[in-house]
Amino acid sequence: MEQAAIDRVIANGVIVAAAGLIQAAAALAGGPVAHRSWDDPGALGQRRGPRPTPGPSANAGGLGIPGWGATLCSMTRVFRVPLGAGEVAFALPEGMRGTSVTARPAEPLPDLDAAVRDALARPVAGPRLHELAAGARSACVVVTDVTRACPEDRLLPPLLAELAAGGIADGAVTILVAAGLHRPMTAAEKSAGFGEAVVARYRVVDHDAFEPAGLVDLGAVAHGVPAVVNRIAVEADLLVATGIVEPHQFAGLSGGRKTVALGVADEATIGATHGVAMIDHPGTRLASLDGNPSTRRRPRSPSEPASASSSTSSPTKMAGR
Known part of the structure; x- marks a missing residue:
C-alpha cells in the first residue's frame, strides 16, 4: 500500500478489525504477539503463493508505518477490541482521531x-x-x-x-x-x-x-x-x-x-x-x-x-x- 494512502486512512481514524491489526493492537498494548512463519500450517490466516518481500519500514513500531515506534509513549485514549475469549487494549497517538462504533444492545435469540x-x-x-x-x-x-x-x-x-x-x-x-x-x-x-x-x-x-x-x-x-x-x-x-x-x-x-x-x-x-x-x-x-x-x-x-x-x-x- 502506498504511504500516502496509509496516511489518509490513519488520519481519518479508520480502525480495521482484521487479524493483522488485532496483532498490531496487542503489540501496541505491550502484550505478547504470536508470530507465525509464512509457511506455518497452523497459522489461522496462512496464505499461499510467493513469500512477500518485506518493505523498508517493516520493523518500524511493529506496524510497518514510519514514526509509530517513537510515538507510543504519548498515547492516551484507550480502545478495546475482542481477541479470542478476551480482549486487547490499545491507544492512539496524541493528535490522531479515532471513532468507536458500538452496536446497540440486543437480547440473544431464545431459540x-x-x-x-x-x-x-x-x-x-x-x-x-x-x-x-x-x-x-x-x-x-x-x-x-x-x-x-x-x-x-x-x-x-x-x-x-x-x-x-x-x-x-x-x-x-x-x-x-x-x-x-x-x-x-x-x-x-x-x-x-x-x-x-x-x-x-x-x-x-x-x-x-x-x-x-x-x-x-x-x-x-x-x-x-x-x-x-x-x-x-x-x-x-x-x-x-x-x-x-x-x-x-x-x-x-x-x-x-x-x-x-x-x-x-x-x-x-x-x-x-x-x-x-x-x-x-x-x-x-x-x-x-x-x-x-x-x-x-x-x-x-x-x-x-x-x-x-x-x-x-x-x-x-x-x-x-
Whole structure:
C-alpha cells in the first residue's frame, strides 16, 4: 500500500478489525504477539503463493508505518477490541482521531434453531429455498471458514433439508468453504464448524484462490475489477451463501455478495478489491452500501437469468436471505 494512502486512512481514524491489526493492537498494548512463519500450517490466516518481500519500514513500531515506534509513549485514549475469549487494549497517538462504533444492545435469540427454521420458511424476499431448488440438478452452498464467527453448524442442517425438499440429491450438493486467501480448514475444524453429520454426508471443498483449473474468468466488473471465481460456484444450478452481516471496512457490510465475490475469488480479484483504489474511494465507508464501489456493478438486464454475478449471463441462480 502506498504511504500516502496509509496516511489518509490513519488520519481519518479508520480502525480495521482484521487479524493483522488485532496483532498490531496487542503489540501496541505491550502484550505478547504470536508470530507465525509464512509457511506455518497452523497459522489461522496462512496464505499461499510467493513469500512477500518485506518493505523498508517493516520493523518500524511493529506496524510497518514510519514514526509509530517513537510515538507510543504519548498515547492516551484507550480502545478495546475482542481477541479470542478476551480482549486487547490499545491507544492512539496524541493528535490522531479515532471513532468507536458500538452496536446497540440486543437480547440473544431464545431459540436459534427455531429462528433459522422460521427464516427459511418466511424469506424476506422471493420464494422459499426449496422452491428455488425445484428443477435444479446441482447446488453449491458457500459457507464461511474458521475465521468467521458464523454458526454454520446450526444453519446448514435446515438449509440442506430445504434443498432436499426441492429435489436436489445429497450427492449433487457441494459445500464450498469461502477461504479467500486463508489456508484450508482442517478436518477437525470442519467437523466442529459444520457438524460431523454434515461433513460425513456432503462433499465439502475448500476454495483455492491459486488453482487455475478450479477458477472461471467471468471478465471484469466496475472499476476494471476482474471477476475470477470458483468453478464449482459458477457451474452449480443453484448457488446459496451463508454468512454473517456486519460492518466491513471495504464492502460496507459483509455477507451475501461479499461471501461469494471475495470468499471464492482468485488472488487478483481479492487484491483489486482490497487495494489502494478501493480504500481511497470516497464511497468506501464502514457500514455503508450507498456509493460503495463494492456494490456498484452493471445492472442485470431483464433478459439475463439471475446469477451470482450480474456481470455475467451464467445460468446460476443465487439464493439468499
